[in-house]
Amino acid sequence: MDEENEKNYETVRIPVTLYKKINERIKGTGFTSVSSYVTYVLREIIAEDEEEEEKFSEEDEERVKERLRALGYLE
Amino acid sequence: MIAPHGGKLVERLDFSDRAREEAMELPRLSITLDEARDLGNIAHGVFSPLEGYMAREDFEDVLEEGRLANDLPWTIPIVKDVDEKDVEMLLREDEVSLFYGDMPIATLKVEEIYPYDRKEYAQRVFGTTSIEHPGVANLMNKKEHLVGGKITLVNDAPTDFPQYKLWPKETRVLFKEKGWKSVVGFQTRNAPHIGHEYVQKTALTFVDGLFINPLIGKKKRGDFKDEVIIAAYETLFKHYYPKNSATLGILETEMRYAGPREAIFHAIMRKNFGCTHFIVGRDHAGVGNFYGPYEAQEIFYDYPDLGITPLFFRSFFYCKKCGTVVNEKICPHGPEYHVNFSGTKIREMLIKGEKPPEIMMRPEVAEVILQFENPFVE
Numbered sequence A: 001m002d003e004e005n006e007k008n009y010e011t012v013r014i015p016v017t018l019y020k021k022i023n024e025r026i027k028g029t030g031f032t033s034v035s036s037y038v039t040y041v042l043r044e045i046i047a048e049d050e051e052e053e054e055k056f057s058e059e060d061e062e063r064v065k066e067r068l069r070a071l072g073y074l075e
Numbered sequence B: 001m002i003a004p005h006g007g008k009l010v011e012r013l014d015f016s017d018r019a020r021e022e023a024m025e026l027p028r029l030s031i032t033l034d035e036a037r038d039l040g041n042i043a044h045g046v047f048s049p050l051e052g053y054m055a056r057e058d059f060e061d062v063l064e065e066g067r068l069a070n071d072l073p074w075t076i077p078i079v080k081d082v083d084e085k086d087v088e089m090l091l092r093e094d095e096v097s098l099f100y101g102d103m104p105i106a107t108l109k110v111e112e113i114y115p116y117d118r119k120e121y122a123q124r125v126f127g128t129t130s131i132e133h134p135g136v137a138n139l140m141n142k143k144e145h146l147v148g149g150k151i152t153l154v155n156d157a158p159t160d161f162p163q164y165k166l167w168p169k170e171t172r173v174l175f176k177e178k179g180w181k182s183v184v185g186f187q188t189r190n191a192p193h194i195g196h197e198y199v200q201k202t203a204l205t206f207v208d209g210l211f212i213n214p215l216i217g218k219k220k221r222g223d224f225k226d227e228v229i230i231a232a233y234e235t236l237f238k239h240y241y242p243k244n245s246a247t248l249g250i251l252e253t254e255m256r257y258a259g260p261r262e263a264i265f266h267a268i269m270r271k272n273f274g275c276t277h278f279i280v281g282r283d284h285a286g287v288g289n290f291y292g293p294y295e296a297q298e299i300f301y302d303y304p305d306l307g308i309t310p311l312f313f314r315s316f317f318y319c320k321k322c323g324t325v326v327n328e329k330i331c332p333h334g335p336e337y338h339v340n341f342s343g344t345k346i347r348e349m350l351i352k353g354e355k356p357p358e359i360m361m362r363p364e365v366a367e368v369i370l371q372f373e374n375p376f377v378e
């Protein structure tokens, strides 16, 4: 959100050819810098890796279903 | 099923007699009803991955970056303010109890006590320091220090609507049982007019389920009372919503009126409930003229890693030429044919005891609202 706050940023190195390509690509988009584009793409990719399936124990699930039935949410 | 924010649904509950007795013995901090309810939101996973009140690093990253210290999107500080006298006590204690009245709600492991700048907080979160803004006015009354640390819930806070009070674990099981793979969440603090219904049903057309999730808690003067919102939706559901694809459950937390930042917060909570999609309308969570009409939609482009898909809606209105409810994308006619669903206009009519026209509000809904002596917060 705030690129002026230096303490919250680190420098990483990418090939110049890639840098130039991205610089061309972001023209006319909402991205204001190569850094903001790279950050966006990395966050998107990393978030996909982090997705996990949430599993409840059978006992837990039965208890929840009972309450849902009592409240009329389930038949 | 969609993963909760941060990958794991937080559960920090200990309702054993021993835990409750121990909580009675600890030094006490008193809390408000809204704070007691937010402790429930932490402990039952609505605020996953938070496990307590934010310590300084998370708090500062939320202000500066709109993210937690681990880079996860998070836009609203979840903190506990304390005064000098509390600080003195907290410095001596490792653990304290949080009391609502004479009821212990949670225990808090004291991790960090730190000062903060209310003006900076206001500017970052609300985008203004004007005390005309209800969120800022509320913030300026807070005490001057914050305490961070994990909490454990020992009692659920009281609720006025136990029959609609669902926690994320429950909604997740419910959605699964109903066979809903995709669910769209709808945030509201209003009794529904036709415009709301069209937004909800348009979204529902493309997903398996609709989760209407009214926000119950401290609001500002002129907002619909909680019991009116619930009664209005009950009626709407009874007459106009399919039971196998729509459901209603409440969320008890206060409105912050933080516009764009609150829209992200609202989306994260619905992700934790198990929603895959979230409706963001015009001026979502806004107040007065503090935010641009679509600012709360634009902020989502800063969060490609949010994990829940926002559905952006422009306003619906009635078109006399089309003879139906439309939006600007699908109606070619000029403004002279359009009737807007003005919340203000509907409110004025209801205050006068008049039934809004059927093109604005379902007659059954209007009748239910008019049965209340005063449907609005005074």
Ligand SMILES: [Zn+2]
Pocket (backbone or CB within 6 Å): B319, B320, B321, B322, B323, B326, B331, B332, B333, B337
């Ligand atoms: Zn038209």
